[in-house]
Amino acid sequence: MCSRKWEWCSALELLLLPFLVTGIPDHSEKITSVSGNNVTLQSSKKLLGNYTHSTWFYTTNQKIVEWDSSDVNYFNTRFKHRVRLDPRSTALHIYNVQKEDSSTYLLRVSNEGGSEYEINIILEVFDPVPEFLIELKEVKKVGDNCYLNLSCEIQNQSVDYVWYTDSGIFPNGHKRSVLEVNLTSSHKQSTFYTCQVSNPVSSQNDTVYFRPPCTLVQVVSGMEKQGEDVALPSFKPAVHSSIESSGSVPDTLPSLIAVLCMALILSRLGDMSSPILWSDEYHKLVSDLDTHHSRAPTHLK
Missing domain, CATH: 2.60.40 (Immunoglobulin-like)
Known part of the structure; x- marks a missing residue:
């Protein structure tokens, strides 16, 4: 009975051997990127030594690029002007990746003896989360x-x-x-x-x-x-310009108007030596008006 079990095990191994060698990818990795970035698909696992042929697939039946010892062939796909293969390392450089580039990429390499090695690299591309308001x-x-x-x-x-x-x-x-x-x-x-x-x-x-x-x-x-205790629409708080304090005209303005009127009268009479024109109060009132004017919103100047 034991020998029969061993016979079944041996037969099962022989049936699965081709799939274990070439049909099932030997290695899988994952890369995440932001749309618009450049990415490099490259295995961190050492590949077969002295490989003579390599192919990158976007899907299992869509080739991106193929290399052998004499030539590099880029296929006519959406990647044609956005990819570059490094034959030495088999790294695939993809430029300006987009969400639509998300897929499971397959790299298949082989050597002169006919041995094959496959690697799955999952690429996920996301757009940045936009700003929003609750x-x-x-x-x-x-x-x-x-x-x-x-x-x-x-x-x-x-x-x-x-x-x-x-x-x-x-x-x-x-x-x-x-x-x-x-x-x-x-x-x-x-x-x-x-x-x-x-x-x-x-x-x-x-x-x-x-x-x-x-x-x-x-x-x-x-x-x-x-705010108010009512249903409110979405908004983004903003700081609005306003006149300083209550927005009223400064208390010094009436006094300043009186002084200016007196100065105008004296200047018409030719008396520019009047003390009122050179008083500290006169200059202080003028300074106060200039300060208030500079602080007022543009549309009030």
């Missing part, structure tokens, strides 16, 4: 409770979402683009909500701030500004 789909206060519906969805990209509060990652492993929260007065309410969007090559985040139970807080130049 969209406030609904902010509704009911008594002391608050309902929030926030969104940070990125269109047409494979990304991961994580929401954070001032206590850390949002409970229950929330990993969706939309966050719905019912806040009650009996629970500790977070003062902010942050959405982090990421892929293997980049990440972006945005934060909205609230004052419990349901008041949006805008952060402008490091200072808080209280």
